[in-house]
Amino acid sequence: MKDIVFLCDKRINTKTGFLEALSKISDTTNILLVEQGYEQFASLPEGLFSAVFEVNDITRIDQVEEVFERILDEYDVERVIAPTENVVETGGYLRTRFGIPGIQKNQAETVRNKWIMKETLRQAGIHTSQTRIASNAVQIRKIVAGIGFPIIIKPISGWATIMTYKLSNQEELERYISHSWNRESVLIEEFITGREFHIDSIVSEGELVFSSVSEYLFNCLEIVQNDRPSGTICYPTNTNFEYVERMQSFNEEIIRTLGIRNSVFHAEVFLLPNGEICFGEIGARIGGIVIIPPMVLNSHQVNLFDAAIQTELGIYEAPSLVNSGKYTGAINFPSAVGKIESISSADDFKSMEGLIDIRINYTSGQSISGGRDTMSRSGFAIVEGPDIEFVRKQLLELHDKFVLVHQ
Template sequence: MPTRALILLEGHKINGLLYVQAAQRLGLRPITLAANPTQYDYLASEGIKAIRADTDDFDELIHLCSKLDATYGIAGITGFAGLDESLYLTVAKLCRRFELPGPKPVSIARCSDKFTQRQFLAQAGVPVPAYRLAANAMEVESSATEIGLPVILKPAEGSGSRGVRLCRDMDELVKHAKYMLEGAYRSQRSPKILVEEFAEGPFYDVVTMGDAVIAVGAADFDRPPHFVPCASMFPAPLDDEEHGSITEVSLSCLRALGLGWGPGNIEVRWTNRGPLVIEVNARLPGWTTPRLVELAYGVDIINEHIKLAIGVRADLHATHSHTSAARFLVSDRDGFLDRIEGASRAAAVPGIVEVKFYVGPRTPIVRKGDFGDVIGHVIATSPDRTRTEAIIQQAIDQIDWSITPLPLSGE
């Protein structure tokens, strides 16, 4: 009898391989449906079956899944949101269509639109920053005036900090609104911009599974006005009262949005008003977070997510208590990456788990102020927070790279 299939919609350059490996450990055959499978290197290197498909065409996906179900039997369907959160809504609809375990499409839809999400949270009494929805430059300016500068401008749909910017004065506001309305998002049927109060304070990353909080981490970002991640740590350095408050607010988010199945990721700022919810993602967190959670708590959230997707009870009990941390490598300029040195020395530091670069020499670096600006990461772990911080700094000190500026136009 053929091994039953786990269908993965699209892939993930950091966590995709972990999903493939977890599926194989669970005795499943991972099969990826992707618009361009070649962009996920691990599919070819691991010999994973991949099918080119228009992942925006729901009827085509139903047809392909029906054929795969007839051949292998589909045990579960999941996938990755990427830049378009609507892709995870497609996953939810496919699970419903094939009567497989999965999230509720209506709940995923609530989260995919950030304005709708905030409406549900605010109506349920969940503390969120002041916000307005704008469809044109005049509405952006009036909303910012009502809320008070500085404000955050972000697209109402999307992920990876794409298009998110702190606007500290009216000039920055007008310029970024024009960029969003006339440039980057012109292809949208009706571009929608969320104008949001700038919530100042430490940033916390909450990982949930089902109706439970699994982990609370701390994160930091590179230089404003953008929000490019530069550091992450689990668990966050919180006292019991702070941890309890963030946990309570996070559970309120799940109830308000109807998220009682599968993974979730809640972003919180601790302000002078207490915890404010910045965003709820109805999916597994990306980047290095799954690795950090496993290193810190012993809970493999990717493995447990797949178990839920195939109808098996998840085991979310922590088996140990360590501190894990990631440092993200971000270029401070545009240009050509000439060299990267010291990766092997960094990897040799005791306590370092992984040193990974996403780009190689002669790669053009063009910063956009979002997740794509990150060129690599370093992960460390130890039983002690101070020791983990020292380990990762020692590794970072071993790494060096140089960038040659891009030639000016006309040169």
């Protein structure tokens, strides 16, 4: 029986899909390494974990390493499961430090540090944006002058478009330096004009065994900076859009370059006006764990949560391709900050054609505290349909009809 460690922040309630997938594995002893305070978010599934070890901050390597030493005194750990973006580097460090198979420290850094990520792929001949690192205001101004407006400035190892800015002129740049920059090194990129897609894929024993192409309703930066609806549409296997096959080949080249043999991946790419494909970024984890897995499951009958757990354990079997013909879309309902005066309910949308799931997480009178990023939502809806335009129309209608009034 394998002893495995599952890494998790305190928001255990958002890891339900992973925990359900882990519960399907019968020949493991599961140890949970989790942040203190997780009990306020959810109870652990009964009998799933043989032991629970706590740290104050799951991203603090010194804290995690000390506790992991204690775990190794009691268990013969063969695998570390690091399922979400914020624990990928922690998992990589532990595997390298203690000689455990899986994504190693240098590989984890490649899929988290966006400079290393893009430079690695650029050296392999993969098209990506012009990118530089700046550490002070003088360097920021000099690099921006060299690249030219508009530009993107963001954290080197960020996620969910948090602290990511599109700046179009010198006035906006100076405002960013004065009011938004946190005085840490930042990544500066040329702005890419094009349609934004994500490719969600599974690699088992070095072979790309599944990939799914989806298109964002609006680019991620438009969602954050211009309050555009946050949504995406998953293409079925038998789509006839020629760029889908090209994106899958492009994605395969990316993953081959990274050299990671067992993982799920979430890549973002752009389809440029001239038809070329440009790399955006990639993570060795499931993207959008609330909405992307149910989309992929509906269009392809592939469970990404099962894949995330089983690839790490080296037991994943390649799925059979399903030609469902279904386009599946998801829309995130907007969030806010304050006390809710009124909010739509799921019953308000029950007659919507193509609706297969809807969740609204709040009711009137509750407090809500969302952020300006691609993770914050007050709920979501999943829609299926025979073509992309039908699904797009339904998603935008759901967004427009949703009501959230707050103080």
